Amino acid sequence: MNDILEITVQLFGVLRSHSKEDTLKISLNGPCSIKDIKNSLYELLKKEESKEIEEIISKSAIGNETEILRDDALISKSMQLAILPPVCGG
Amino acid sequence: MPNTFVNISQKILIPEKAIDFVNDPAFGATSLFLGRIRNQNMGKSVVGVSYDIFDPLAHELLKTLCVEAQQNSEFPLKCYIEHFKGYLDIGGISVVVAVGSPHRYEAFEACQFLIEELKHRAPIWKKEHYVSGETEWVQGHSLCMHRHSQKTQKHKSCS
Numbered sequence: 001m002n003d004i005l006e007i008t009v010q011l012f013g014v015l016r017s018h019s020k021e022d023t024l025k026i027s028l029n030g031p032c033s034i035k036d037i038k039n040s041l042y043e044l045l046k047k048e049e050s051k052e053i054e055e056i057i058s059k060s061a062i063g064n065e066t067e068i069l070r071d072d073a074l075i076s077k078s079m080q081l082a083i084l085p086p087v088c089g090g
Numbered sequence: 091m092p093n094t095f096v097n098i099s100q101k102i103l104i105p106e107k108a109i110d111f112v113n114d115p116a117f118g119a120t121s122l123f124l125g126r127i128r129n130q131n132m133g134k135s136v137v138g139v140s141y142d143i144f145d146p147l148a149h150e151l152l153k154t155l156c157v158e159a160q161q162n163s164e165f166p167l168k169c170y171i172e173h174f175k176g177y178l179d180i181g182g183i184s185v186v187v188a189v190g191s192p193h194r195y196e197a198f199e200a201c202q203f204l205i206e207e208l209k210h211r212a213p214i215w216k217k218e219h220y221v222s223g224e225t226e227w228v229q230g231h232s233l234c235m236h237r238h239s240q241k242t243q244k245h246k247s248c249s
Contacts, residue, residue: 012142012144013215013227014215060233063233066146068233084213087209087211087215088214088231090185
């Protein structure tokens with residue numbers, strides 16, 4: 001039997017403009033991949049501007065406080081992550 | 091003495107701190123880069139910029155960049171990177187990068203490496219505020235594309 005994972009995802013940059021909340025909570029059957037998490041985020045964030053959101057999410061990485069995770073990385077426990085749209089520091 | 095300093099700050103950045111940090115009796119060169127807010131971009135009049143940062147990962151990444159710069163150099167380096175978080179008016183200092191080295195070439199090279207890699211790899215975002223009252227997040231570089239460009243030079247997706 002699969003565990004239900006509670007994933008909290010912080011939003012940054014342009015993605016803040018697409019949500020009233022700075023963090024989103026999603027529930028997925030575990031283990032799940034980073035790609036599964038991105039698909040769930042797309043479903044939560046898409047509205048009338050779904051094409052724009054789709055493009056942003058496809059170019060975004062998922063990370064935790066220490067590293068960026070590959071799309072095929074597997075998550076097997078509840079945790080806090082961040083979705084990182086294209087960056088522009090300096 | 092530590093040879094690396096990185097920080098994310100919501101206070102005004104002070105370049106003199108960077109110059110002091112990278113100074114060393116054995117070093118004959120200090121290279122300093124300041125990023126400042128300019129009053130126009132892509133034909134639009136800008137009045138200020140807001141910076142959004144994922145602090146813990148940015149801190150890790152900036153430390154990694156300093157290590158990479160030091161490993162790339164045959165001479166010892168001291169590296170300093172500080173980035174502002176929050177809103178800045180025109181002329182405000184958004185980033186301070188400084189490198190101390192025995193010789194100028196390595197100091198110039200490492201300073202350029204640090205600011206270029208920061209722009210492409212650090213989880214930092216900026217929103218421009220225009221004279222019209224509108225705002226816009228500046229388009230940037232995909233972190234997943236960067237990771238793959240480093241590994242394979244071929245793939246351009248997050249998969």
